[in-house]
Each structure stands twice: as C-alpha cells, then as structure tokens.
Amino acid sequence: MLTFEWSCLDWNTPAREFYEAIGTSSQDKWVGYRMSGKALIEFAQYPFL
DSSP states (O other): OOOOOOOOOTTOHHHHHHHHHTTOOOOTTOOOOOOOHHHHHHHHTOOOO
16 A cells, blocks of 8 residues: 655644644654754764664
C-alpha cells in the first residue's frame, strides 16, 4: 500500500478541512519534535558509534 504523509499546523483550520474533504485522515497519536541551536549542534557531535 502506498501512502503520502505531510504536516499541517493544528491552527490551520482551512487546510485541515481541505485535507479531510479530499479523503485524508489525521494521525492524532503522533507527536512532532524539533531540535535546534545548541542542542542540535551537540547532538550532531554525539559519538553514536
């Protein structure tokens, strides 16, 4: 089965209504995370191996 996924901000009601009108379903159980600044730099330098 092929799938196509994308993100939409929760406050963007017109977009969410459009997506639902074309047959999509929201993935309510997923949580988005973001890393930036010092945390991202430190993470990039972390020795995983």
